[in-house]
Every structure is written in C-alpha cells, then in structure tokens.
Amino acid sequence: MATNKTYKVKGMHCASCASIVERAVKKVDGVEKVSINSVLEKADISFDSEKVDLGEFNKKLEPLGYSLLQEETDDEVASVASDHSMHTGAKQSKDEKLREIKAMRAGVRGAVPVAVISILIMTWEVLAQYSLVGPISDSVMGFFHHLLPILATYIFVLLGKPYLLGVYRFFRYGKANMDTLIGLGTSIAFLYSFVVSAFEEELAPYLSIQYNFYEVTIVVITFVALGKYLEAKSKLKTGDAIEKLIGLQAKVAIVVRDGKEVEVKIEEVKHGDVLVVKPGQKIPVDGVVVEGESYVDEAMITGEPIPVKKDIGQGVVAGTINTTGTFNFKATKIGSETLLFQIIKMVEEAQGSKAPIQALADKISAVFVPVVLFIAVMAFGLWMYLGTPVMGSSSALSAALTSFVAILVIACPCALGLATPTAIIVGVGKGAREGILVKDAATLETLHKADVIVMDKTGTITKGKPEITDIEMMGEMKDDEFISILAALESKSEHPIAHAIVSHAKDNEIAVKNVSEFEAIKGKGLKGSIDGVEYFAGNSKVLADLGLSYDSAVVDRGTRQGKTPVFLAKKDAVLGIVFVADQVKENAIETINELHRLKKKVIMLTGDNVNTANYIAKLAGIDEVIAEVMPDDKLSAIKALQAKGNIVVMAGDGVNDAPALAQADVGVAMGTGTDVAIESAGITLLGGDISKLVKAVKLSKMTMLGIKQNLFFAFVYNSIGIPLAAGAFYPIFGWLLPPVFAGFAMAMSSVSVVSNSLRIKAKKL
Ligand code: ADP
Ligand code: MG
Secondary structure (H helix, E strand, C coil): CEEEEEEEEECCCCHHHHHHHHHHHHHCCCEEEEEEECCCCEEEEEEECCCCCHHHHHHHHHHHCCEEEECCCCCCCCCHHHHHHHHHHHHHHHHHHHHHHHHHHHHHHHHHHHHHHHHHHHHHHHHHHCCCCCCCCHHHHHHHHHHHHHHHHHHHHHHCHHHHHHHHHHHHHCCCCHHHHHHHHHHHHHHHHHHHHHCHHHHCCCCCCCCCCHHHHHHHHHHHHHHHHHHHHHHHHHCHHHHHHHHHCCCEEEEEECCEEEEEEHHHCCCCCEEEECCCCECCCEEEEEEECEEEECHHHHCCCCCEEECCCCEECCCCEECCCCEEEEEEECHHHCHHHHHHHHHHHHHHCCCCCHHHHHHHHHHHHHHHHHHHHHHHHHHHHHHHHHHCHHHHHHHHHHHHHHHHHHCCCHHHHHHHHHHHHHHHHHHHHCCEEECCHHHHHHHCCCCEEEEEHHHHHECCCCEEEEEEECCCCCHHHHHHHHHHHHCCCCCHHHHHHHHHHHHCCCCCCCCEEEEEECCCEEEEEECCEEEEEECHHHHHHHCCCCCHHHHHHHHCCCCEEEEEEECCEEEEEEEEECCECHHHHHHHHHHHHCCCEEEEECCCCHHHHHHHHHHHCCCEEECCCCHHHHHHHHHHHHHCCCCEEEEECCCCCHHHHHHCCEEEEEECCCCCCHHHCCEEEECCCCCHHHHHHHHHHHHHHHHHHHHHHHHHHHHHHHHHHHCCCHHHHCCCCCHHHHHHHHHHHHHHHHHHHHHHHHCCC
16 A cells, blocks of 8 residues: 655665665665655655555664654544644654754864864965974974864864764665765875874885875864854854744633633643634634634734734634733634644645756766765876876875865765755745745746736735625516515525625625525526525526526626625526625735736636626726636636637635636635635635735745845855865966865855845845
8 A cells, every 4th residue: 555654764874875866775676666855855756555664664764874753643633632742743743853963062162162273274384384483393383283183183083973874875785875075085085194194204214294184184174063063053043933833822721610720731622612712912822712802913924913803703713912901712613723823734744845947956966975975096006197297296195185085075965955945945835924825846946937916806906805885676576575585585595796796685684585496507597486486696697508698788787896796586486686896905006016026927717697707807907808708718817818828827715616626727716714724725815815825926936036046056056166276276376265164164154054044034024
C-alpha cells in the first residue's frame, strides 16, 4: 500500500547532504517519491509500506552519516490529543535546536581565541616579510612552532568531528559531501604541516617552507564553525512564523458545566460546550456566539487591524482576542478542526515544499562535490607540473597545497542550498502574518508571473450582500403575496440573491409559504411547488427554458443601473421581477488600480446579466467582462484564457467557483467569515479582503527576487572563488587565494544568503 510519511532527518548540514539523502532513499526498492527540505531538515517520502519501512531507509543512510526519525504525527486526521503533541512536538524540536546551537556556541567560543592567536602570528609573519615590523625572535618562533601543532590538534578535537567523519565516509564508502571537502582540505593541511615539522632537519635540504599550514587548519575550521553557528541562529529566525501561530493557541478555556463556570484544559473542550470569554481573553476554539456581544481583535488571523463586532449567531475563531465585552459561545470546531490549526498545518506544509526554481540549485549541488574534488586534484597537479620548472619544487608544492586546500574550502555549495528554502520560509511566514495563506512554494513562484487576473463578481468585487431595490409586477398578484412566494423559494437557496429576498420578506413581516419539490437550477435559479402550483425563479435563462417572454425595456432599465433582475414565473406566465443591487467593495476599485499598476489585466467572470456586469465592471475599472456564464463554463473560460498563452489567476469565493480555481494557474480563495475552504485554492485571503491580492502579488515578487539574489550570490561566489583558489589569476595578477580567506568567504556566503532572506521579513508589502 502506498503511504506518504514525513520524517525528521538527522545529520544534515547542507544542500549536498539533502541530495545525498534524497538519492540514497530513492534507490531503496519500493520508494516512489522523495523530497528533502534542507532547512526544515525533513524528508517527505512516498513508499510501498509492504515492501519497505523506516529501518530499511536507516540501514542505507547510517553509513552515510544520516538517519531518519519518526515524526510525532501522521498525515491522517489526528485526534485532539495528538494535535497537542504536535504542538509540543514543534516546541521540542525547537528546544533541541536551541540546545544544538548552544553546543555550537560553546565550540566556537573555545576556538575563536586560538584562531585569533594564529591570525596574529600569520599577520606578524607577513608584515615582517615586508619589514613593516621587526622579525620574531628565533626563540619565540620556536615556541610557536611547537605550540601550533598542539593548538591545531585541539581544534580538531573540539570542532573537527563532522569533517573527519566526512573524510572517513569518503574513503570507506566513496561518498562525499561538503564536510568531506572541509575535512580533506584541513586534514591534508594538518598532515603536511605535521610531516614538515616532525622531519624538519631531514627535509631541510629539499624543502624551504616559508610558512606552514597549521594556521590554515585552525582558522578554516573555526570560520566554518562560526559560519554554521550564525547560520543556525538565523535559520531559527526564518521559521518563527509557525512559532508565533502556535503561540496564539490558548491553553485553558472557561466552560459552563452544570450552570457553573469551570476552567478546563483546552484539550478537554468538547463540541457543543458553551464557553465564556471575558475581556482581554484569547478565544480557545472556533464557535458561534450564543450570548452577549463584543469586539474581537482578529488581526493575528486575518491581518485586519480593526476589531470586528460579534453578535449572537456570529462566528469566532480560536487564537483571536476578545477586547472589552463578555460573551458566551458554543464550540463548533475543536482541536485539528479549528481554523488556526488548519493555518498552522498549511503554513508548515508550504514552508516545507519545494519551489520549481530550486531544481537547478539541487541539480548543481548534487554533482558539485565530485566536480570540485576533481578540480582540486587537477589544480594541485598543474601547480606541481607547471610550477616546478619556474619556482622550484618546494615553492610549487607550497602553492599547489594552498590552492588545493583553498578550492576544497571555498567550493562548498552551502549558500546554494540555502538560497531558495530560506526565502520561501520567510515569504510564506510573512504572508501568514498578513492573512495571506499560501499553499505551496510553486504558487508563490507563479503568482507574480500572472498576466491575467480573473475575478468572480459576487462576493469578490461586490460585497455579496445585495438588497432589493425595485419590484415590478406583471400579473394581478398583490405585492405581498408575490414576495411571499418568491421568498419561500429563495429560503431554500444559499445564493446571496436569495438572502436579499428572504431578509426583505422578514423585514416587511411577510409570511413565507411552504415549498415542496424544491430544486435548484444550476446557474439559472430554482423551482418549487407552493399550494400545488409550480413556480420558477431566477434569471432570463429560466424564462427562456419555459418559452416565456418578458418586457425587455423594463429589464434593461434596471440592468443598465447595475441591478440584477430576478424573475418569478409560473409555467405559463411571468408574474413579476424584483431587482437586487449589490455594492462594489470600497477597496475593489483601489485594488484593481493597483493591479493595473503591476501590469495585470483584470477580467470579471460572472453568471449575472451582461448589462449588470458591465455596469459594475465600469464602476470598478475592470478591463473585460465575461458574463452570463454557467458555472461549468467558468472552467472553460479559464482554459480559453490559458490557451491564449496567459498565466491566469482566478479569484473567487471558493465555494461554487472551486473548479475554476483549480484550473487557474493560481486559484485565490476569498476566505470570508470563519468557514474557510483552505484546501481548495493556492492562496487564501483571510477576511475576504480583495486588497490582499495586491499584497500577495507583491509578496510573490519580493520572495522570488530574494531567491534570485540569493542564487546569484551563491553562483557568483563559487564561480569567482573556485578559479581564484585554483590560481587561474596567478599568472596574470599574481593572485592566489589564501585558504584562510577561503574559509572566511565560505562562512560569510551562507550567512549573507540567510540574512538576505530575512530582509524579506522586514520589507513593507
Ligand atoms: P454568480 O456567482 O456569478 O452569481 P451563479 O452561477 O451562482 O453565478 O449564478 C448565476 C446567475 O443565476 C445569477 O447571477 C442569478 O441571476 C441566477 N441565480 C442563481 N441562483 C439564484 C437564486 N437563488 N435566485 C435567483 N437567481 C439566481
Ligand atoms: Mg458566485
């Protein structure tokens, strides 16, 4: 049976690690798909659970220096208890990370003073060469000569383990990763120096060593460790959006039991419990207000800064904060069903997903290590071969070694591996804070490339709360009776028009009759029987189906003012028309202007009357209107736009527009109210606020720019660093990269990539 599981990966440091793990697991029989995230250190594996299991994977991975650990929760629907353990699970791994970082810091603290001493000696030696300072006396020099091997050994013991293991794995299993590169470089430098200082007298006639490589070993390992420490610290910061979301969860709730208020743990809240919320308290689960009223601050979920009024019957969501009133609400969604939980899950999944742009970086880092080893050996050989006749064998050996070590050290593809995932993690997290939920990295990558944005009219451009404006009677029926019949039919429908008509009847205290044999007519309206008579309500298509005609002058007068006509008819006669009008959302016009500024074409797609649609489109500044579309044809409308070579974004209310949302390159769902169909779209805008679409596009742009900058940094640095270290510029400029600088540059490249990603967090949307 095919299963999909996520494991924690132990022992990963870098992008090349990710590709080693990925390839190793892929080779196991029964594995279908593997995806590794090097930043979150997670492996997503699809496999045949009858053929292989975790033990099998680990058997393959352990010799390579990695292992997989069972995650705390499965992908399946989790029980409330395990939801909680997932939350604490996230905490645990954070604690673990903090412990790891603390250990790294201790190591770095122990190494930095030693590195500083080595750098001082090196600097002194260089300055003395140019007679800028006096030479070091022979006895002091002698002392350092004996001290340095001890210090280098100390550094190896303190920080060298992963690198030496990398070298061991290379010789034992023929597998190399970035640790192998650092390990080979530093240990060869160390061994060379050791041989030179041990057999100084014997070698003296053949080698005139100006400086040895102990310092290189010391400083490179220290820099790399320092870089890894800084990187780990900032990587922790990239993921803090999840942390914040988890922190929104209340720990306790006040429940009314047997008429008394009792405080219980959040896990003990059950469906249907009545919960009391006092001023300033967090709302513990999702539910509906049953008593009292208040304003609730929903900024943490929707990004909307103004508190929202909550009356009886209105929904509240977990994690939001009550302001000054007191109210009671009935719990409708608990544990994993709450919106907050769904958001956390979605953000987590999105942050772990791979952006298509990463494929290139992955391909490169997979072949990187062997290629670099090859280049390093070639450079060494060339230096010896070409250098010996020119500078003599001992200088050539010194230069060849310098070049060999520097190449191994500078070539680490770390920055390359961090470029995409860190930016995605920060981008997705930033979105979540603004009420923009992104489903995966690919969506974020596509969104800003879109050239056409299609919007549903009702609920997206308009408020979705139409009101009756006119009633035109056609027969001799009385107004009240007419409304009574129409409202009776509409009371069965969920369409915003239906709500308008039903509440009109309620407001005017018109009794609603009983309906039997009710049936919705998709994209047109509905029908049903009242007192044995069959009635039809809906748009002109309903009349056309019945073969009835109507006074088009009356209809046109209404539609030209942006009103939607709703006909009520019997099988053989039109009884009348009501017009309903919906208002354009205040921020829709500004949003469409902004989208134009971002060079996007905006199209309105609606099932409503052409004239009505055109009127609203003109008000809102829409470029093109596709009206009177049947629900199924919305999908083909999107397809048609795509066939013309457009990248299409479809924004809709996510309920009846689901197929069109799925067909579009990016589906954007308006998450109105508390019932959010998060799964249905690539992007969900919480709070149903269309202006967030502009922010989402900007976020996409910003994140992709960040990734491109990161990739540029990483590539440029390697493509300049490697030839420089190999000595390609030596014949022209006399440049040869000291390994110490290589160590510094390699550490800084990762740190700068992560910092560049973190910059996205601070930017304004
Ligand atoms: P849209 O979301 O663009 O309104 P729909 O497919 O939901 O598209 O509806 C298409 C058209 O059918 C509406 O514009 C309206 O004219 C008519 N219609 C649908 N449902 C009803 C209803 N319950 N009452 C009256 N008219 C309706
Ligand atoms: Mg609709």
